[in-house]
Amino acid sequence: MTQVDVLLGLQWGDEGKGKIVDVLSPQYDLIARFQGGPNAGHTLEFDGKKFVLNTIPSGIFNEKTMNLIGNGVVIDPIILKRELDNLKAAGHDPVAKGKLVIARKAHLILPTHQLLDAANEQKMGKDKIGSTLKGIGPTYMDKTGRNGLRVGDTTLPDFKERYNKLVEKHKEILSHYEFEYDLTEKEAAFFEAIEFIKTIPHVDSEHYVNGFLKEGKKVLAEGAQGTLLDIDFGSYPFVTSSNTTTAGACTGLGIAPNRIGNVYGIFKAYCTRVGGGPFPTELDDEVGENLRQVGHEFGATTGRARRCGWIDIPALKYAIMLNGVTELIMMKADVLDGFDTIYACTHYEHNGETIDYMPYDIISVKPTPVLKAIEGWKTDVTKVNQVADIPAKLSAYIAFLEKELEVPVKYLSVGPDRVQTLELI
Numbered sequence: 542m543t544q545v546d547v548l549l550g551l552q553w554g555d556e557g558k559g560k561i562v563d564v565l566s567p568q569y570d571l572i573a574r575f576q577g578g579p580n581a582g583h584t585l586e587f588d589g590k591k592f593v594l595n596t597i598p599s600g601i602f603n604e605k606t607m608n609l610i611g612n613g614v615v616i617d618p619i620i621l622k623r624e625l626d627n628l629k630a631a632g633h634d635p636v637a638k639g640k641l642v643i644a645r646k647a648h649l650i651l652p653t654h655q656l657l658d659a660a661n662e663q664k665m666g667k668d669k670i671g672s673t674l675k676g677i678g679p680t681y682m683d684k685t686g687r688n689g690l691r692v693g694d695t696t697l698p699d700f701k702e703r704y705n706k707l708v709e710k711h712k713e714i715l716s717h718y719e720f721e722y723d724l725t726e727k728e729a730a731f732f733e734a735i736e737f738i739k740t741i742p743h744v745d746s747e748h749y750v751n752g753f754l755k756e757g758k759k760v761l762a763e764g765a766q767g768t769l770l771d772i773d774f775g776s777y778p779f780v781t782s783s784n785t786t787t788a789g790a791c792t793g794l795g796i797a798p799n800r801i802g803n804v805y806g807i808f809k810a811y812c813t814r815v816g817g818g819p820f821p822t823e824l825d826d827e828v829g830e831n832l833r834q835v836g837h838e839f840g841a842t843t844g845r846a847r848r849c850g851w852i853d854i855p856a857l858k859y860a861i862m863l864n865g866v867t868e869l870i871m872m873k874a875d876v877l878d879g880f881d882t883i884y885a886c887t888h889y890e891h892n893g894e895t896i897d898y899m900p901y902d903i904i905s906v907k908p909t910p911v912l913k914a915i916e917g918w919k920t921d922v923t924k925v926n927q928v929a930d931i932p933a934k935l936s937a938y939i940a941f942l943e944k945e946l947e948v949p950v951k952y953l954s955v956g957p958d959r960v961q962t963l964e965l966i
């Protein structure tokens with residue numbers, strides 16, 4: 542039997558997961574999303590074209606790879622249909638090619654889940670999570686509250702009744718908010734999309750994935766969001782509503798923990814966060830603005846400006862521990878090309894102590910980062926295509942991180958395109 546490799550974000554999301562899953566997909570027979578939903582925006586660039594995927598796994602552009610939306614994912618049928626329509630219009634039709642399957646046990650995002658998300662965020666005012674307003678939290682609430690509707694339910698004769706029952710419940714909750722809404726258009730689009738997703742094969746992801754493993758085929762689980770947004774281990778309550786960590790791949794696909802193989806942990810050469818919540822190394826100045834502009838740090842899903850800061854080693858160590866990371870992937874090194882000096886946070890000063898972990902009270906007391914200065918490489922690395930041409934100072938930055946993090950960096954990304962990727966070991 543083979544094992545499932547996992548690729549996931551070690552920061553607050555948007556590390557570049559989509560790009561690297563696309564790069565690695567020729568090595569795999571199956572790419573499987575295991576959690577999250579269309580709050581994700583995974584960007585891929587190749588042959589001068591750019592695609593953003595929300596629900597569809599990033600292996601979709603590889604001819605020989607199958608793609609699975611696993612049971613741990615929450616699916617908005619309207620968004621999934623739109624994604625597939627857009628792909629079709631661009632000459633890629635994974636449904637016609639039989640390259641996409643969906644887990645029957647994946648939960649559905651209803652239009653009223655989005656309304657609940659919006660009503661709740663509106664009510665929280667300045668304390669809001671800064672959610673993507675895709676209905677993620679309310680859908681996972683209904684899942685754990687045992688009220689949810691699943692993909693497999695769409696083929697049952699009483700689907701509409703079940704839908705109405707849940708929507709009644711949601712309307713009752715919405716009546717407690719001062720929140721105006723009109724469901725008519727969304728509801729029509731929802732039922733049209735439901736008919737469409739019935740045409741995509743439904744599978745039991747646990748049998749499907751384990752079947753691949755039994756046949757000796759290679760599977761890569763594609764994470765969404767990032768470790769620091771994990772519902773259990775992230776900066777709660779400023780998190781998403783799923784387990785974004787390796788453990789989430791087990792429950793989100795139906796594989797046993799001892800079936801996990803390599804774990805690729807992906808991180809930016811600096812750090813970003815979108816939405817509310819603590820961010821110890823955040824740069825609220827022109828340096829942060831520079832990172833944002835050079836790195837085009839605007840959300841792939843919502844277009845919001847991403848908060849930017851220096852790399853945070855205590856946070857990365859925490860993420861590596863939680864996920865059992867075996868290999869690191871460093872992204873967006875090129876964004877730092879113009880800096881004379883870059884900085885890495887090695888510790889925090891917190892409540893009068895020097896610590897190297899993320900403290901529980903990070904929500905209420907901001908830790909002060911202890912920064913180490915690192916000489917910049919001051920070289921355009923976007924065209925570097927062999928390891929020998931990597932500037933010595935960039936290699937030194939990577940070696941410094943490897944020493945601190947005790948995990949090797951296997952890939953280095955120097956631009957958004959598929960080809961701007963170097964294999965270091």
Ligand code: GDP
Pocket residue numbers: 550554555556557558559560581582583584585586836837840841872873874875876954955956957958
């Ligand atoms: P994901 O959610 O983890 O898949 O990441 P996003 O797609 O949300 O954000 C990553 C952004 O950085 C996208 O716009 C990518 O096209 C871009 N990107 C990925 N790798 C690199 C890189 O090495 N350099 C630069 N400059 N951009 C990159």
Ligand code: IMO
Pocket residue numbers: 550553554555556580581582583670671672673674675676677678764765766767770779780781782815816817841
């Ligand atoms: P990818 O997969 C970055 C953030 C939101 C918000 C918090 C909760 O592209 O890396 P939610 O809509 O999940 O209830 O929002 O999580 N968030 C992301 N940030 N990248 C993402 O996905 C994210 N998905 C959710 O901004 O702070």
Ligand code: MG
Pocket residue numbers: 554555556581582583584841842
């Ligand atoms: Mg993203």
